[in-house]
Amino acid sequence: xxxxxxxxxxxxxxxxxxxxxxxxxxxxxxxxxxxxxxxxxxxxxxxxxxxxxxxxxxxxxxxxxxxxxxxxxxxxxxxxxxxxxxxxxxxxxxxxxxxxxxxxxxxxxxxxxxxxxxxxxxxxxxxxxxxxxxxxxxxxxxxxxxxxxxxxxxxxxxxxxxxxxxxxxxxxxxxxxxxxxxxxxxxxxxxxxxxxxxxxxxxxxxxxxxxxxxxxxxxxxxxxxxxxxxxxxxxxxxxxxxxxxxxxxxxxxxxxxxxxxxxxxxxxxxxxxxxxxxxxxxxxxxxxxxxxxxxxxxxxxxxxxxxxxxxxxxxxxxxxxxxxxxxxxxxxxxxxxxxxxxxxxxxxxxxxxxxxxxxxxxxxxxxxxxxxxxxxxxxxxxxxxxxxxxxxxxxxxxxxxxxxxxxxxxxxxxxxxxxxxxxxxxxxxxxxxxxxxxxxxxxxxx
Amino acid sequence: xxxxxxxxxxxxxxxxxxxxxxxxxxxxxxxxxxxxxxxxxxxxxxxxxxxxxxxxxxxxxxxxxxxxxxxxxxxxxxxxxxxxxxxxxxxxxxxxxxxxxxxxxxxxxxxxxxxxxxxxxxxxxxxxxxxxxxxxxxxxxxxxxxxxxxxxxxxxxxxxxxxxxxxxxxxxxxxxxxxxxxxxxxxxxxxxxxxxxxxxxxxxxxxxxxxxxxxxxxxxxxxxxxxxxxxxxxxxxxxxxxxxxxxxxxxxxxxxxxxxxxxxxxxxxxxxxxxxxxxxxxxxxxxxxxxxxxxxxxxxxxxxxxxxxxxxxxxxxxxxxxxxxxxxxxxxxxxxxxxxxxxxxxxxxxxxxxxxxxxxxxxxxxxxxxxxxxxxxxxxxxxxxxxxxxxxxxxxxxxxxxxxxxxxxxxxxxxxxxxx
Numbered sequence: 001x002x003x004x005x006x007x008x009x010x011x012x013x014x015x016x017x018x019x020x021x022x023x024x025x026x027x028x029x030x031x032x033x034x035x036x037x038x039x040x041x042x043x044x045x046x047x048x049x050x051x052x053x054x055x056x057x058x059x060x061x062x063x064x065x066x067x068x069x070x071x072x073x074x075x076x077x078x079x080x081x082x083x084x085x086x087x088x089x090x091x092x093x094x095x096x097x098x099x100x101x102x103x104x105x106x107x108x109x110x111x112x113x114x115x116x117x118x119x120x121x122x123x124x125x126x127x128x129x130x131x132x133x134x135x136x137x138x139x140x141x142x143x144x145x146x147x148x149x150x151x152x153x154x155x156x157x158x159x160x161x162x163x164x165x166x167x168x169x170x171x172x173x174x175x176x177x178x179x180x181x182x183x184x185x186x187x188x189x190x191x192x193x194x195x196x197x198x199x200x201x202x203x204x205x206x207x208x209x210x211x212x213x214x215x216x217x218x219x220x221x222x223x224x225x226x227x228x229x230x231x232x233x234x235x236x237x238x239x240x241x242x243x244x245x246x247x248x249x250x251x252x253x254x255x256x257x258x259x260x261x262x263x264x265x266x267x268x269x270x271x272x273x274x275x276x277x278x279x280x281x282x283x284x285x286x287x288x289x290x291x292x293x294x295x296x297x298x299x300x301x302x303x304x305x306x307x308x309x310x311x312x313x314x315x316x317x318x319x320x321x322x323x324x325x326x327x328x329x330x331x332x333x334x335x336x337x338x339x340x341x342x343x344x345x346x347x348x349x350x351x352x353x354x355x356x357x358x359x360x361x362x363x364x365x366x367x368x369x370x371x372x373x374x375x376x377x378x379x380x381x382x383x384x385x386x387x388x389x390x391x392x393x394x395x396x397x398x399x400x401x402x403x404x405x406x407x408x409x410x411x412x413x414x415x416x417x418x419x420x421x422x423x424x425x426x427x428x429x430x431x432x433x434x435x436x437x438x439x440x441x442x443x444x445x446x
Numbered sequence: 447x448x449x450x451x452x453x454x455x456x457x458x459x460x461x462x463x464x465x466x467x468x469x470x471x472x473x474x475x476x477x478x479x480x481x482x483x484x485x486x487x488x489x490x491x492x493x494x495x496x497x498x499x500x501x502x503x504x505x506x507x508x509x510x511x512x513x514x515x516x517x518x519x520x521x522x523x524x525x526x527x528x529x530x531x532x533x534x535x536x537x538x539x540x541x542x543x544x545x546x547x548x549x550x551x552x553x554x555x556x557x558x559x560x561x562x563x564x565x566x567x568x569x570x571x572x573x574x575x576x577x578x579x580x581x582x583x584x585x586x587x588x589x590x591x592x593x594x595x596x597x598x599x600x601x602x603x604x605x606x607x608x609x610x611x612x613x614x615x616x617x618x619x620x621x622x623x624x625x626x627x628x629x630x631x632x633x634x635x636x637x638x639x640x641x642x643x644x645x646x647x648x649x650x651x652x653x654x655x656x657x658x659x660x661x662x663x664x665x666x667x668x669x670x671x672x673x674x675x676x677x678x679x680x681x682x683x684x685x686x687x688x689x690x691x692x693x694x695x696x697x698x699x700x701x702x703x704x705x706x707x708x709x710x711x712x713x714x715x716x717x718x719x720x721x722x723x724x725x726x727x728x729x730x731x732x733x734x735x736x737x738x739x740x741x742x743x744x745x746x747x748x749x750x751x752x753x754x755x756x757x758x759x760x761x762x763x764x765x766x767x768x769x770x771x772x773x774x775x776x777x778x779x780x781x782x783x784x785x786x787x788x789x790x791x792x793x794x795x796x797x798x799x800x801x802x803x804x805x806x807x808x809x810x811x812x813x814x815x816x817x818x819x820x821x822x823x824x825x826x827x828x829x830x831x832x833x834x835x836x837x838x839x840x841x842x843x844x845x846x847x848x849x850x851x852x853x854x855x856x857x858x859x860x861x862x863x864x865x866x
Contacts, residue, residue, distance in 0.1 A: 014587065031800055032801065034801075035801050035802070036801055036803075036804045036822070036823030040802045040803050040823045040825060042802040043601065043602045043803065044602075045802075046598055046601050046602065050601075051591075051594060054590065054591075109772075110772025110800060112770070112771045112772065112806075112819050113822050115818075115819070116819070150590050151500040151503070151504065154496060154500065155497075158497070161493065165477075166477075249844045249845070252841045252844060253845075254839040254841055256832055258832060258834055258839065382690075383691065422692065424691035424692065424693060425693065431693070439717060
């Protein structure tokens with residue numbers, strides 16, 4: 001085994017050096033790869049991934065050239081030892097490269113980020129990077145037993161991606177939403193399992209065959225396993241997968257008192273095997289939770305998907321997509337409220353949108369009320385304490401204001417027409433200017 | 447057999463050898479982009495250039511090994527041989543690039559068909575030329591590494607250059623880079639193939655390599671000592687910022703081409719207003735006490751983002767603090783993420799991170815005039831803040847608990863006791 005490992009290092013030292021140099025260079029110059037989640041990593045991190053894929057794809061170049069595998073097998077060398085040596089080579093380079101990259105990152109890290117470049121953070125970042133590069137190397141390695149030459153492995157990667165792309169497109173035509181995403185997860189894992197089985201078969205039985213016979217065997221095994229994984233995806237219930245995904249907080253908003261929070265929890269795939277994961281969240285649910293020193297003591301599923309607005313000034317209909325999203329906010333008394341658009345999602349003069357309020361009772365149940373407000377207005381602007389809100393309608397050069405009592409769950413009788421500007425003068429008073437620029441203050445509640 | 451007849455045969459040979467790869471490369475984008483799934487788009491996006499680059503490397507390598515035989519046994523001058531073996535396949539690569547760009551735009555419904563066709567054509571020509579030269583001059587191995595570099599370029603630029611070439615000024619630099627690389631490939635190939643230089647193989651190798659590297663990367667040498675441009679914020683018009691109850695507003699009062707914009711502050715409750723000229727790159731981010739407006743500013747070629755306090759009662763503007771991240775320039779800030787505590791003591795603002803594609807959440811203590819990064823390279827969306835004395839909870843993504851005095855943040859735990 002030691003000699004096989006030495007052979008790997010000698011034959012592929014250029015790939016190894018390029019791989020290490022790419023990780024160190026990216027860590028030192030682009031400060032990439034060690035801080036931030038997968039979605040936030042710098043695009044420069046793709047460079048080591050490409051190199052590790054190419055290094056893996058070139059793993060069997062030597063064995064598939066000039067009948068060398070026949071010679072190797074005439075010696076006391078098994079196919080398992082040969083494959084293990086190639087695997088260990090990749091693991092070793094991935095770990096060494098990630099560790100050296102972490103050192104380079106720490107040395108060249110800008111002052112402002114040093115607080116985040118702690119030992120545990122760097123070890124975690126290096127471990128994750130090594131895992132990802134090792135996975136990508138493995139994906140290349142599994143494709144390298146099919147076609148000869150440096151390009152042969154990459155062509156096999158492309159070919160397997162073509163098959164997955166075709167299958168995903170077919171599933172896209174038939175399934176939608178969660179079903180499509182879960183099936184996609186099966187198909188991508190099918191690519192990995194398929195190439196793994198095909199690589200083992202060809203490494204065991206095919207290295208001394210002609211290219212044509214070997215490629216045929218590889219393709220047949222891959223397609224059978226891949227189809228099997230696809231069939232599993234069609235038959236296994238979705239919740240078997242979602243139960244095995246980890247839960248993560250996607251969104252959160254703490255109430256002004258700090259006693260409650262709105263939390264969206266989604267399921268997500270683990271970050272492994274760069275070619276096998278699907279990004280994003282599966283099966284998200286919204287909860288209203290009561291907090292005690294940051295700990296959850298009670299949670300109630302809202303049963304409706306809500307989007308929080310950045311500001312209390314909530315855009316409702318008329319925009320690009322905003323009308324289809326219920327935008328939500330808090331009052332100072334821990335009542336959540338949001339605009340629920342008409343079912344058809346379009347703005348219409350007589351549409352019957354409503355404002356819904358949700359509050360958690362002492363026993364943890366949710367108390368919900370609705371205020372029918374019509375659907376012609378453009379903005380919902382709560383007062384500072386959130387207790388009242390004005391409905392703002394923009395006309396041609398004029399603005400109309402109507403008012404609702406959020407805590408009391410009713411629409412108020414006051415109405416302002418032909419306004420030019422508007423604001424909350426206090427929690428109960430509204431200020432506006434008319435078309436002549438004259439200031440007015442009205443009280444919306446006693 | 448005359449040289450004209452030989453040339454015709456060589457061209458026919460090139461055509462026969464190129465037609466299959468050309469057709470194959472046309473299938474990738476048509477199939478991949480029309481399927482519109484993420485995998486198929488990635489597949490089409492990467493497989494087509496990968497196939498062309500592998501073809502370029504292999505073709506050049508085969509040509510190198512055959513060249514000695516052809517030049518000694520066939521009456522074919524060097525120049526026509528170069529035209530047949532380099533220019534003709536380059537035209538095939540450019541044609542594949544044009545189809546790639548067109549189909550990517552038309553079937554992916556991304557628009558900008560004409561611009562994308564030209565960009566993709568340039569990309570394929572540049573990649574083909576440089577890889578061909580490296581493979582001819584050296585071997586397939588370094589050419590494969592250069593191929594990976596070109597694929598990385600495509601992956602890096604996917605969100606801008608290959609979706610909307612006019613979206614960002616930096617795309618213009620990328621297009622100029624592609625021009626230079628294409629010209630460098632052609633010149634490098636000429637220098638190596640046509641014996642203009644009466645030198646040894648080593649001299650021609652070094653000359654071709656220096657030519658390709660010099661033309662392609664030469665202009666970037668100056669970046670080693672001169673700062674990179676900070677941001678292109680100046681191309682955007684300052685947006686209006688209001689307090690949550692709309693009683694306080696800052697908005698551009700007057701925009702005149704060639705002069706700085708006039709920002710107008712209005713306090714509707716007291717009917718007070720003030721106007722002042724600010725540079726284009728200044729954005730209001732929030733309101734403090736007694737008519738103080740906080741603004742963020744990053745002028746072109748400035749490395750730092752400056753937080754300004756505009757005291758509207760005295761019309762005095764003061765630099766509160768300058769945010770900077772090492773030697774490099776900060777890549778712009780997110781004015782919508784700017785939040786000021788009710789007492790005006792603390793400011794939170796997000797900037798594009800130096801560490802990746804995420805956001806750095808900065809905290810500024812306006813009284814002590816200090817700043818710190820609370821969260822590095824995080825997902826964007828930290829824009830909803832509740833203030834509780836010396837603590838704040840920042841929502842929008844995973845909730846952060848911020849110790850305002852210590853200037854430190856930790857992720858709040860929202861693990862649900864029981865999921866239903």
